[in-house]
Amino acid sequence: MSLRGARTFVGLGFGAIQAGLFLYEAWASGAFGRLVVAEIRPELVAAVREAGGYYHLNIAHAHGIEQVQVGPVEIYNPQLPAHREALVEAIAGAEELATALPGVAYYAGAGPASPHRLLALGLRRKARQGGPRAVIYAAENHPQGAASLLEARVRSAVLPLEQAALCRPVRFVDTVIGKMCGVTGDLAGLAPVTPNSPQAFLVEAFNRIYISPVDFGDGQPFVRGLAAFEEQANLIPYQEAKLYGHNAVHALAAYLGAACGLTRMAELRERPGMVPFLRAALLHESGPALRARHGPVPGLLAPDDWAAATEDLLERILNPHLRDSVARVARDPARKLGWDDRLIGTMRRALAAGIMPRRYALGAAAALALWAPGAAAATALSTLWGDVAPADQVRPILDLIGEGQQQLARWRAQGFSDLETMFQIEEANG
Known part of the structure; x- marks a missing residue:
């Protein structure tokens, strides 16, 4: 399968949920021509780059395990200035993005590589350049709704006068992810993440994901490339x-x-x-x-x-x-x-x-x-x-x-x- 669509997808965090759900569904949808992901573990970034941007996924079905090669993805370490600039530019041009971090506490950290600062810079550029409307899926669980917390963090990274323009072309969306995904060091019968990796992504085939509604308030529907996800008016x-x-x-x-x-x-x-x-x-x-x-x-x-x-x-x-x-x-x-x-x-x-x-x-x-x-x-x-x-x-x-x-x-x-x-x-x- 090749990347043949016109859209850009950007993911923050390259763990099992990002690799086994968001990037995989974007790759499989045929709607995207560019897959970009941010990851701060230098050895993982180097391994995927050395593999030409490809990684392997092991999908557990009821009858056995399917092995899939996903890519190419562009993977960048936001702690490096050149990589950070590439990520900001990708965010400015992206239609769909997803955070898949260990928790909402990771939205805002010290330094320029923090996810909320990356998103703020990219969305500011999107607003100034007239870039495409975008949806940001927040995969982290939180009883108050991860999406609103992420949006508040992103808004805090810019001046108050910029906040309305920054968020006008973007919607932050909550998710309910019932898909079980993990990383294992037991490689028997599994394809490692990259050829020399000591670990493998092992995820289940289930992909029924619920999200909050995407509404830009202008009467113009937003057609998602990640069409497998189901919008629900009341997500609670x-x-x-x-x-x-x-x-x-x-x-x-x-x-x-x-x-x-x-x-x-x-x-x-x-x-x-x-x-x-x-x-x-x-x-x-x-x-x-x-x-x-x-x-x-x-x-x-x-x-x-x-x-x-x-x-x-x-x-x-x-x-x-x-x-x-x-x-x-x-x-x-x-x-x-x-x-x-x-x-x-x-x-x-x-x-x-x-x-x-x-x-x-x-x-x-x-x-x-x-x-x-x-x-x-x-x-x-x-x-x-x-x-x-x-x-x-x-x-x-x-x-x-x-x-x-x-x-x-x-x-x-x-x-x-x-x-x-x-x-x-x-x-x-x-």
Whole structure:
């Protein structure tokens, strides 16, 4: 496949999401003639340049792994003045851009290579030269919306009198990215990023990405080259379905896997009652809680749609070809036990809907055991949550997690027997 379109795409950050989603979809769309990416790791920039601008991607399907060579891409290190100028010029001429950074904290940093300064310089040049309208996809997750934070950072890099003109030809867009992407050093059967690279990009084939609406307010539609992405007038239900559905059950699965000593996520299939347990968490805890907040959103939260999505999601997170490790998914348990994060946030929403989230409470107990072995839930979590947790909401959560700790001990004592059967028996016995 060759770059045959007329558009320019610019990406900031060359990690798995950028390489495996944005650059790949831009390359595959046929709409772009130029792919440009900024990356500050000099060894990675040098490796891709030495490979003629090409990199390899490993795409995990249900039946196996597809290897694809993507490119050519122009890769630049913004810490180098000449490279920085090339990036600014590319931003000025780009129609679509994407940030794919470790988090929103990376939008603004010290020095001229900071993403917000690069974007400000490029958009200022775009405005002065009458360059094309552009959309900037913000791939970083944030409860306040990453796009608005990025726009505020970019605006802060120019004088107040310039801000309106700077942002007139551009729209900052939020994303809901359910695609699982990663970097692995296990190269067996995989194509490395470049011929001599010690790592490989391994991503799943799924590419249903939701974005906030693109509206320039002039009645002229903006035709996106990344046409696979779906605009949604109200992105909030999709964001919550991702965090309190996909992310929640993913974390639940990983912490249960860690509790019984598993290495790979795919090994969870071999544990008796595990898949039914995870299915029930989505169908009976996440789904009803989300519907109570947002209604039966067609194509997302309507019962039949949610049931179909549940089966698809379980197949995806347990796909052996994705080679996902329990340790990777279970990392940073303190963050994932946050008051509004995937486990506790799901429990809170379920309780607000009159649902007892006992399966997620068991997952929270398993996460707590990994983070603070032997700790009392009240002591560890009250300290973690601090003042953000209203006192009247804390006690029911802690009580459920305390029950989860007892269930976890019983499950372990039973040699990790059929989890869903154990769970249902205990439910029936009160």
